[in-house]
Amino acid sequence: MKDSLIIFDTTLRDGEQSPGASMTRDEKVRIAKALERMGVNVIEAGFAIASQGDFESVQAVARAVKDSTVCSLARALDKDIDRAGEALKEAASGRIHTFIATSPIHMERKLRMTPDQVVEQAVQAVKRARHYTDDVEFSAEDAGRSDIAFLNRIFEAVIKAGARTINIPDTVGYNVPHQFGELVRKAIEGTPNADQAVFSVHCHNDLGLAVANSLAAVMSGARQVECTINGLGERAGNAALEEIVMAVRTRQDVFPCQVEHIDTTQIVPTSRLVASITGFAVQPNKAIVGANAFAHESGIHQDGVLKHRETYEIMRAEDVGWSANRMVLGKHSGRNAFKSRLSELGIEFESDEALNAAFARFKDLADKKHEIFDEDLQALVTETAIESDVNERIKLVYLHVCCETGETPEACVTLAVDGEEQKLCAQGGGPVDATFKAIESVIDSGTTLQLYSVNNITSGTDAQGEVTVRLEKGGRIVNGQGADTDIVIASAKAYLNALNKIMAPSERAHPQVPTV
Template sequence: MTAAEKIIIFDTTLRDGEQSPGASMTKDEKIRIAKQLERMRVDVIEAGFAAASQGDFESIKAISGIVKDSVICSLSRANDRDIARAAEALAPAERKRIHTFIATSPLHMEKKLRMTPDQVFEQARQAVRFARQFTDDIEFSPEDGSRSDMDFLCRILEAVIAEGATTINFADTVGYGVPELYGNMLKNLRERIPNSDKAVWSVHCHNDLGMAVANSLAGVMIGGARQIECTINGLGERAGNTALEEVVMALRTRKDYFNFEVGIDATQIVPASKLVSQITGFAVQPNKAIVGANAFAHASGIHQDGILKARDTYEIMRAEDVGLSANKIVLGKLSGRNAFKQRLDDLGIGLDSEAEVNAAFTRFKELADRKSDIFDEDIISLVSDEQQSHEKECYRFVSLSQHSETGERPVAKIVFSIDGKEAVSEGQGNGPVDATVNAIESVTQSGAELLLFSVNAITTGTQSQGEVTMRLSRAGRIVNGIGADPDIVVASAKAYLSALNKLQSKSEKLNPQL
């Protein structure tokens, strides 16, 4: 066996992952995730698409000034305006990358771009040439590469490498690839392009046919790729992207076959998964590989017997390897501020000031008075609530009372502030949550459509906080609101108001697909 080469892990949770409908994040939320990705030792963080909105621009700029150990990347279309905007956002970064792209499939060029192949070819060359003015680290992607003509791909990729592209990303934009075919297509490109050795080759796969991870690994093993583009929890539009946790643990667990190194600190995988799930409101399915609640659970008596006798009879990796531990210290109402602050550090939660730590600790004490044991998931949730409370909010929850009785129509009375002024309203509904939403709407009259109402227990047991996700749509805009509380009706009210706050935001997103 030869010495193991390194696979570069390129995380695009903050860009491609955010394109999931309802998964848009605030700047502070993006910063929290970026810090966790840095803690996990991700090689490249694609922090957003600078030209898409002022919010994305500011998020990339903030992350560029905070994260030091990872390369920070911004996406841009193949035009001077986008590239200059990306360069401006990345200016504070110690290590920066501009990732530019243009569609190369006949379908996309004709129907979407309305450009000839020659026009696309020239625009790609000029884009890379222009980007080189700002950084030596340039990535180029042929969008919808897996459905593109091989001769045209060879021509355009040879040209952009000659112009200075240092990474070539072979994008399976619509999840059309099949592992063997996708891997061989990439292999053929590298063999046919004379200067292919001058660039690192990358894979970016979508999961429309459930093969994103398999295609990515085939791109590495067959095609010679040395960078994998992925997201936490496989987050992404449509069926999602290649899941970071799956490719990383596949490479680590089956090193006997793959023989590659990854620089990821795998013990940070589960904390990252929980953070992204909590912020976006996209729950992780219980049987999800690596990070699902049942990933290391054994219900069968035969399996349990085997595990007790020898762990590796039914476990190919240890739960501790990905950040799960059965021996965590549980905090409670007698826990002090130092223990709480240490747990924040252990979870990779960095608060900017002592005032924020004190405010979070106060909320922790309030929660501890209502439930005896406080778990990591509770802390992540309450810190998120605390950070959201510092953001500019039009609506803010104050209090709620509701009554429901078999055979009677539920009634809710809610007090919430609107730009600092308290409003009181009552409503009726088919259930206590419906009554609460109707009470809020009687005042706000938002006209929003509720697309999703989801309740998940943050931890186990009847004392668990309920985490509610409300996904609202209005005028084509989709947002998630998240609320947590031991009382799920209160959590629902918080989630609905959170979503309304996001609908109030004037920022808009442009979602290019890769």
């Protein structure tokens, strides 16, 4: 029997560190449940010490998930570990993931600690974490630029202290596959008690090599890979879960391990869910989950696939969740059909009120477009969840836009701000620009627009447009989403969603900060 490769998903923690990718507690629970359905072994739910919101998110995921291990990140500090342990108290299976930097540049410049002090602090952190759980993971931050002899030393020490998973991160995406594979091999072979722990890797994509480095590490003995849905993550992102899983599954002739516990048909639905919640759209040519991943335009390719699929496809589209068969809902569909289809998509409602709110939106949408597809339903449920999650101090009451050839577009908006209606008009370079300026005439938020993105949810001229707006204020970045068959209205919804988030209090620590 081959070893089973442990899939450790950090979409909710490292993925959320992408600027603008912040998720609410309920959004994190929705994604965690999708990961649980997929069969992910470990779900890193957050960084409990970062804020009260992060603590509550880890706690909520720990309560909701039963079949996967729920993990919280913690620096090698007593207060971090205690907070993580408290957040995971109700988890069916909990893990504390503690880390400290081990590269010369990090120890000297960031931590200002000697190697002996780093080892001592790492050991103390692992021992403290063991008070809360037997499942403790230790990460050597920036291991990719660390001295191998020092890594062997600290790994031996933390394993003796009780760490059962040893993570080797390429924190800055500096390594190349053969080099990283060799580092992992030496780390395992040079650590005397390596047989008492599972060795793991966490690779960043700064050079576009996160997946390649992770797979090289697997070939060298790593049996856990830390990854994210759609490769989401800070800077250029992390290793993409879908690429890791499908590479190992497809090339069983090469890899010495397997991922049979992963339900790969859940990959595409989970990818769409994460894209919808974070506002980070998936590029069409993205492996596995991109819209073009199984599309063939070349006549030669089409002919080959029609004669024998494997001439140009190494995987079946159905195996990762793509399907040409969809139940098309419309305005004559009832509540039961609506609820049943959402259940098939893995979407459940906590209350009848939530179901009623989503069904009302469905009926409104069905009056605007003839056919409602799965993608429409995902966007509809996400928008309903957005409104329930965010304290809506600002609500759109009315929007009128005038746009004609040879005239400057003008928008008039009526907003309810803390329950009081205000109306103002503004002109702009286009209908969306005019709408945003009219909103700002009322709110005067002081924010900077960093991103405006529009994606069609389905095909056709009556398709919904899904708009993402990214705003920045005082170093804080938030995403807002909105969907509608009218792009201008969708844009206004997205802008207001972002404004409501930016006006909500948020104090959040970043995990990559000095530990002393």
